Amino acid sequence: MTSALILIDLMPRIIDLPLAPHTGDEVLGRCRELAASFRASGRPVVQVRVERPNVDEQPPGSGFAPGLVHGDDIVVVKRTIGAFYGTNLDERLRERGVDTVVIAGLVTTMGVESTARAAADHGYRLEFVADAMSGLAADEHEFAVERVFPRFGEVRKTADYS
Numbered sequence: 001m002t003s004a005l006i007l008i009d010l011m012p013r014i015i016d017l018p019l020a021p022h023t024g025d026e027v028l029g030r031c032r033e034l035a036a037s038f039r040a041s042g043r044p045v046v047q048v049r050v051e052r053p054n055v056d057e058q059p060p061g062s063g064f065a066p067g068l069v070h071g072d073d074i075v076v077v078k079r080t081i082g083a084f085y086g087t088n089l090d091e092r093l094r095e096r097g098v099d100t101v102v103i104a105g106l107v108t109t110m111g112v113e114s115t116a117r118a119a120a121d122h123g124y125r126l127e128f129v130a131d132a133m134s135g136l137a138a139d140e141h142e143f144a145v146e147r148v149f150p151r152f153g154e155v156r157k158t159a160d161y162s
Contacts, residue, residue, distance in 0.1 A: 002043070002096065002097045002098050002099055002100070003038075003043055003098065003099075003100040003101065003102055003127070004038075004043060004044040004045070004046055004074075004093055004096065004098040004100070004101055004102070005034055005035060005038040005043065005044070005045045005046065005101075005102045005104070006046040006048060006083065006101050006102065006103050006104075006105075006115060006119075007031050007034075007035065007045070007046065007047055007048065007068075007104055007105045008048050008083065008103065008104070008105030008106060008111040008112050008115055008133075009048065009049055009050055009105055009106045009107070009111045010027075010028055010031055010047070010049075010064060010065045010068055010105055010106065011049050011050070011061060011062055011063060011064060011065065012060075012061035012063070012065060013059055013060065013061030013062060014061075014106045014107065015027070015028055015065060015106065016061065017106075017107075017136070018136075019106065019107070019134040019135065019136065020134060020135060020136075020137055020138035020141065021134060021135075021138040021141055021142070022131065022133075022134040023134070024106065024134065026134070027104070027105070027106060027132055027133060027134050028065055028068075030104070030129070030131060030132035030158040031068075031104050031105060031132050032068070033132075033158055033161075033162070034102070034104060034129060034132055034158060034161055035068075035070070035073075037161045037162060038102075038161075039070065039072070044072075044073075044074055044093070044096050044098060045070070045072075045073045045074070046073065046074040046075075046076060046083075046089065046092075046093075047064060047068060047069045047073050047074070047075050047076070048076045048077075048078060048083040048089075048105070048111070048115070049062070049063070049064055049076075049077055049078070050062075050077075050078050050079070050080075050081075050111065051077050051078070051079055052079075053079045074089075074092050074093075076088075076089050076092075080114075081110055081111055081114040082111065082114030082115045082117070082118045083111070083114075083115040083118070084115065084118035084119065084121075084122065085118065090122050093124075098124070099124060099125060100124060100125040100126070100127065101119050101124045101125070101126060101127070102127040102128075102129060102161070103115060103116050103119070103126065103127070103128055103129070103133075104128075104129040104132035104133050105132070105133055106133065106134060107133075107134070107135055107136055108133045108134060108135040108140065108141040108144050108145070109135055109136070109140045109141070109143075109144050110136075112128075112133050112144075113144055113148065113149075116128065116149070116152055116153075117152070120152050120153075125153060126149075126152045126153025126154070127153050127154045127155075127156055128145065128149045128152075128153060128154070128155045128156065129156055129157065129158055129160075129161070130145045130149075130155050130156065130157060131157050131158050132158050133145075
């Protein structure tokens with residue numbers, strides 16, 4: 001089994017939103033821990049960010065959080081909610097023999113959930129890092145983590161990957 005970590009939309013303009021139950025900075029810190037653990041064990045780290053289509057200039061804060069992306073990371077720029085549609089993410093994961101994706105980032109019921117559903121459609125095994133993601137509202141996040149995600153895969157915590 002080869003697993004890859006997929007980090008969704010860790011961009012300053014999203015990190016700075018009023019998120020719950022975890023702040024954007026808390027999620028960013030945990031995602032940095034996860035990425036370090038995956039890199040140390042030679043497993044791929046995928047950094048995903050969104051760009052708004054059909055605009056001349058992206059809003060301020062649309063790049064990755066400073067220092068997040070490292071040289072060997074797979075970088076994906078999406079133009080929809082999920083990270084698979086219209087990108088080469090599936091090909092890049094398959095080239096590396098990945099069969100399991102570990103998903104974290106922002107926002108739980110948007111980019112994270114959309115990417116997870118597409119990953120399931122592509123046949124990947126799924127793991128979710130509940131404390132390394134957050135929502136626009138705590139109840140939305142908790143519903144996804146407690147009711148939706150367990151139907152797709154395993155729900156874990158950052159400490160499980162240390």
